[in-house]
Amino acid sequence: MSTNRFSLAKALLKLLKYLGIFILSILILANVFVLLTGRTYLYKGIYNTYLQGRTGPSIFDKDVFYNATLKKAPTLFSWKKANQKASLLPEEQSYIENLEISSFLVFHGDTLIFEKYWGNHVQKTVTNSFSAAKTLVGLLIGCAIKDGKIKSIDEPVANYIPEFKKEAKRFITIRHLLMMSSGLDWEESGKNPLSHNAASYYGTDLYRLTTNQFAIEKPGKRFEYQSGNSQLLGFIIKKATGKQVSDYASEKIWSKIGTENDAYWSLDKQNGDEKSFCCVYGTSRDFARLGRLIKNNGIWNGQEIIPFSYMKEFLANPKMSTEENVPNYRYGLHIWTYLGGKHPVYYCRGILGQFIITIPDEDLIIVRTGSIRGKNIILPKQYEHNKAYIEKYKYKFGHPADLFEYIAIAQRMIKQRK
Numbered sequence: 494m495s496t497n498r499f500s501l502a503k504a505l506l507k508l509l510k511y512l513g514i515f516i517l518s519i520l521i522l523a524n525v526f527v528l529l530t531g532r533t534y535l536y537k538g539i540y541n542t543y544l545q546g547r548t549g550p551s552i553f554d555k556d557v558f559y560n561a562t563l564k565k566a567p568t569l570f571s572w573k574k575a576n577q578k579a580s581l582l583p584e585e586q587s588y589i590e591n592l593e594i595s596s597f598l599v600f601h602g603d604t605l606i607f608e609k610y611w612g613n614h615v616q617k618t619v620t621n622s623f624s625a626a627k628t629l630v631g632l633l634i635g636c637a638i639k640d641g642k643i644k645s646i647d648e649p650v651a652n653y654i655p656e657f658k659k660e661a662k663r664f665i666t667i668r669h670l671l672m673m674s675s676g677l678d679w680e681e682s683g684k685n686p687l688s689h690n691a692a693s694y695y696g697t698d699l700y701r702l703t704t705n706q707f708a709i710e711k712p713g714k715r716f717e718y719q720s721g722n723s724q725l726l727g728f729i730i731k732k733a734t735g736k737q738v739s740d741y742a743s744e745k746i747w748s749k750i751g752t753e754n755d756a757y758w759s760l761d762k763q764n765g766d767e768k769s770f771c772c773v774y775g776t777s778r779d780f781a782r783l784g785r786l787i788k789n790n791g792i793w794n795g796q797e798i799i800p801f802s803y804m805k806e807f808l809a810n811p812k813m814s815t816e817e818n819v820p821n822y823r824y825g826l827h828i829w830t831y832l833g834g835k836h837p838v839y840y841c842r843g844i845l846g847q848f849i850i851t852i853p854d855e856d857l858i859i860v861r862t863g864s865i866r867g868k869n870i871i872l873p874k875q876y877e878h879n880k881a882y883i884e885k886y887k888y889k890f891g892h893p894a895d896l897f898e899y900i901a902i903a904q905r906m907i908k909q910r911k
Contacts, residue, residue, distance in 0.1 A: 534696040538686060541695070549684070550694060552595065552620040552845055552864060555774045559763045561739035563747040563756040563773070570751020570782060570794075572605040579607040579906035588898060592846060593864040595620060596777040599903045600785075600858040607906055610777075619757060619774040620862050623843025626758075626773040627723045629742060629783065631671055631827025633730050635791065635803035636745040642733040646671060646806075646826070650725060653732040654704060661708035667729060669712040670722040671826035672811045676710030679703075679721035690720055693770060697762040699724055716815045716824055720770035723827065727769025738767040750782045750793050771843070777860045780849050784858040787828070787839060788851040808839055815891065817872040819883055823891040831896070833888025838900065842866070842893070850899060859903045867895030 541557050542549055579599065581589075589597060595614040599607040610616065637643040646668040651657040657665060662677075669675045682688035692702055703724045710717075727738045734741050739758040747756055756779065759772035786792075790808075791799030799807075807826045815821055822832060831838040836854035841847075846866035850859040870889045876882040889897075 532687065532692065534692055535686060538691055538695040550621070550623075550845075552623075552847075552862065554621055554772075555619065555757055555759070558759040558768075558772075559765065560757040560759055560774070561737060561767060563739055563743040563752075563758060563775075565752045565755050565779075566748045566750065568751060569753055572600065572778070572781075573603050575601075575604050575606040575910070577910055579910060581607075581609070581902070582905075585898075585902050589861075589863075589895075589902075592867065592895060594846070595862045595864065596860065597899075598777050598781055598858075598860040599906055600781055601907050601910070602856045603785075605778075606910060607903075608777075614862070616778065617754065617776060619754070619776055620847075621771070621843070621845075622773045622775065622780065622841070622847050623771045623845060624720065624723075625780070625841035625843040625847045625849055626769075626771050627720075628787070628828045628841040628849075629746065629773060630723050630726050630730070630738070630769050631807060632746060632786075632791075632799055633738070633742055634667065634671065634726060634826075635799040635807065636741070637730055637733050638803055639797075639800045640734070640745075643667070643729070650729065653729040654725065656704040662706075665708065665712045667726070668811075668826070670726050670729075672713065672813065673716055673718050673722055673824060673827075674713050674811070674813050675719065675722050675725075676708050676712040676714070676717075677706040677719060677721060678709045679706055679719040681717075681719050693720060693724065693761075693768065694772075697765070699761045699766050699768065700728060703728070714813055716813050716821050718824075723770040724768070726827075727767055730769075731766070738769055742773075746783070746786070746798060749796070749798055750786050752779045752782055754779055777862055780862075781858050781860045783841075784849040784851045784860065787841075787849075788853050788856070788858055790853075808837075817877075817890055819872070819887050819890060822888045829892070831888060831892055838896075840896070842896075846893075846895070848896065848899060850896070850903075852900070855904070855907070857903055857907065859899050861899055867893040867898075869893055 594611055596610045647666050650665045651663050665675050680688045682690055693699060703721050706721060730738050730741060754776050756773055756775040758767045760767060790801060791804040809825055810821050810830055813821045829840050829842055836852050838852050840850040846863040848861040870892055872890050
């Protein structure tokens with residue numbers, strides 16, 4: 494028996510030895526790949542995701558990166574308190590909690606009718622807005638036009654970024670970037686660690702990454718959501734104004750809309766460039782103040798922050814096709830739009846379920862933050878040529894299913910109050 498045990502132990506040690514050699518070989522090959530391809534951002538990405546027990550970024554990544562500060566407003570805009578507070582129905586609460594919600598706020602006019610936080614999230618907590626920040630970048634283009642720093646959104650990108658004077662990229666305009674129809678070869682993926690998104694989130698040279706793209710389609714024809722477009726808009730703002738994007742945002746918007754707290758914008762490195770495609774950290778109430786600016790067409794308490802002429806274009810749907818080969822009914826100039834209901838809906842959204850939803854006709858603002866977003870409504874393959882089906886659902890394609898749940902909850906709350 495002792496001989497058999499000894500033989501088994503010896504075999505196990507041998508197996509562990511070979512397993513260790515195999516794992517070490519894999520690690521060496523992986524490091525060689527990283528170094529040869531220049532993807533050193535993978536080290537930071539792996540450390541801050543898989544080694545933290547996650548498969549992707551978090552809404553609490555602020556301290557993982559260097560940040561610039563957006564200064565709060567010198568004069569606070571206070572929300573009115575509702576005489577009768579709204580509440581969630583049991584089934585509503587169950588639905589939104591299954592999506593790992595962090596906060597849910599509903600405003601009717603300037604009155605806060607519902608506010609609730611989950612987990613460690615409290616009123617003063619700042620969380621990542623992710624791609625909801627893209628809309629702020631789109632609004633800053635309007636500010637730069639108002640200031641005469643940008644002549645027109647139909648200017649070529651090459652007027653501000655010299656790398657776009659080459660070949661087919663010289664035909665791309667600021668409008669094309671705002672429309673998400675630049676025709677560039679950016680790979681948009683929230684899961685692929687080798688994608689442009691991963692490199693932009695964890696990397697340290699956003700300018701090189703975005704200006705090295707190639708034009709592979711004619712611009713202005715097809716909607717293709719690309720974070721690289723938003724990053725290029727950030728570089729245009731910086732070049733046109735001579736200011737950091739965060740400084741310009743602080744001066745022109747954040748300090749003008751009665752914000753209660755400083756916000757923070759992640760940088761690609763110390764004293765580097767803002768991640769204009771995402772990563773403004775703020776409180777839910779302050780995100781609602783940004784929603785109020787959008788709801789009121791760029792006007793804040795009688796003061797024009799964004800030109801009305803720009804807001805009119807900003808909220809409209811440019812003519813282009815989408816991935817389903819149906820007309821664009823979902824996107825304006827860096828803001829999502831849903832026009833299929835009784836009243837138009839305009840909203841900002843982030844990858845993990847960040848929403849700033851505005852319905853101007855109903856004087857309604859909804860803010861939702863969390864860690865899971867509902868799946869997008871897509872066109873099933875079996876209905877690709879079914880004109881009746883497409884006509885019925887065309888406005889909903891491309892929107893997350895949970896968007897409509899949040900709207901329904903808020904509308905029910907308002908109706909209940911009345």
